[in-house]
Amino acid sequence: MDSQRDATEQTVTSLDSPPQALPGPTGAAGKQIPPAAVARLTIYLRALNSLLAEGTERVSSESLAELSGVSSSTLRKDLSHVGSYGTRGVGYEVQYLSRHIAAALGLTHDWKVAIVGAGNLGKALARYGGFESRGFDVVAIFDADQMVVGNEVGWLRVSDVADLEAVLERTGTNMVVLALPAAVAQSICDRVVTAGVRSILSFAPVMLQVPDGVTLRKVDMATELQILAYHAQRAQTPGQPE
Template sequence: MATGRTHRPATRSRGIPEATVARLPLYLRALTALSERSVPTVSSEELAAAAGVNSAKLRKDFSYLGSYGTRGVGYDVEYLVYQISRELGLTQDWPVVIVGIGNLGAALANYGGFASRGFRVAALIDADPAMAGKPVAGIPVQHSDDLEKIIQDNGVSIGVIATPAGAAQAVCDRLVAAGVTSILNFAPTVLSVPEGVDVRKVDLSIELQILAFHEQRKAGEGAASDGGVPAAPARSESADQGPDGDMPAVMPA
């Protein structure tokens, strides 16, 4: 299988913990909603509730960005929106390509959230010649033969892979060779990339499986029981609800 494995010990991204970075978009969304309602300031308690985290965590998170609040008052909404946007790099424009325009790729192309905040779908790419030229979400699909050219002409550094699993690694390799350094992977495969390339993965079936695990615990363990480990006592008190925040996961390779 893939070559060039790279297990990096991982260094932190200058001061801001990964876990905090993963929550910034959440705060930003909550703040944007407040901004639209013309709310001028917000306390850590209120904002935390809106973002679904607890206030101590939120304050700690913000403390990594600087001291942007006012004691006794709270945070200035507009100012925070700006600071977080800047920290996340959303004050600049990120051209993105989506490779694999099937159901999912089309859904992504149509997803408003992309365009709304710094991201611009620069091109849609598919391997099916029959798709070429057809517009999806108002953008004509281009054939994957031209992938490298498209990447370079548009200065794309972020690529989204929505192809079938079998094609993902090959597409990934081409994207990387053409200059892409961040990849969002929807294909159910582990991608190998050279050092310096970030991969984040979104995997629908994994999420469902995790839910199934917890679901199984809730629903009286009475099911199966084929000569095996005796199920744990049915203590449904647990009600694990923790999943609200995802863990960051940028894998090196």
Template sequence: MPGLHPVGDPVRHIPPASVARLTIYLRALNTLLGEGIERVSSEELADAAGVNSPMLRKDLSYLGSYGTRGVGYDVQYLNRQISIALGLTLDWRVAIIGAGNLGRALAGYSGFVSRGFEIVALFDADQLVVGAEVGYLRVSAVDDLETVLERTRTNMAVLSVPGSVAQELCDRLVAAGISSILSFAPVVLQVPSHVQLRKVDMSTELQILAYHAQRAQEPDLGPISRAQ
């Protein structure tokens, strides 16, 4: 199909904001596939993703994709190309460190597999929790972290632990060769430059949400009244 890289072609560097939007386009494309839709225009896909069509076309241009004027995008092919660009066609084997409520919920989420992520290990430091079954996984002792990571061929990890132990466990993950880490710990972690670290801070997101909710409830007094 003209304008799209064939499988295996290198993709240019994609800006972080565009990467984030590619995940939204992929979700919209998966919905379209589920509805049996084979082609979609840039306007339709942009509307489904909540962006404008020029932004969508700019984001997709990083994949070499411009669609076909008057025809639009082949949904299945574009879905595949975005998946390749995001690395979702690779074998991602994920370990979750921390088998508390959040860790258990993540381990039991069935949607990861369909998106290319297999949860292969779950760890905890509490001996009352170690050995318990969570779905198809048995909780391993965090003391055995390195051994289990090697045995399960883990290449990605999720930290769902208290802040007091997060850096120590992060350091152990890095030393064990894990270079992709998602952290839910309420602290700022230090990692080497070659390690990709993503942080999910729910309290910060709630604070931002509260700000926007407050703004939405304020009466629109106009620029003059606000200045008084």
């Protein structure tokens, strides 16, 4: 139907690279899922959950693919990495498939998320409803500004970033979202890593360095707009002569 592309995010992770040995003993269980497929599985999961919400019990690869904006070929291939949970000639049971995808993605236990930076973006993220409903608990929010420390944000009070390590420890945080200026991002990132957090999502517009074993993802608004600009410009100038 229309071309669907993955692009954009940088993930620095040493977890993909070494196949980690272990010659996958049973079925699709211990297997590596290709990064592109992981990203799409989250989309299928969302589509399945809205089907579930409206009471749909079964779905074919064809319709789930359409809801997700991919080809049915891609969808079936992606699902094959998770396992074999459909019925030929029939389709997939929505709830059953949803559960297995969630399990494959590691969404069965709850994740505790701390946000560093209580500026506009940090506050927006802390209050964002989409997290709790998907098994992500925001358990802390930090800022360096003493005028902001102690303020209420959603259900939380802003902690002093000076107490970062202690609060991460006490709350059992296992994921951190960095919503802070480029200038301080690397040093805070280092402290977060040293404190034992191995999953970091950064909104800071800089390349951060993390050691092996730490997964870092990056979201950058300016980058997104620049990519849009490239496409818009191409559309306007279909082929300018030098």
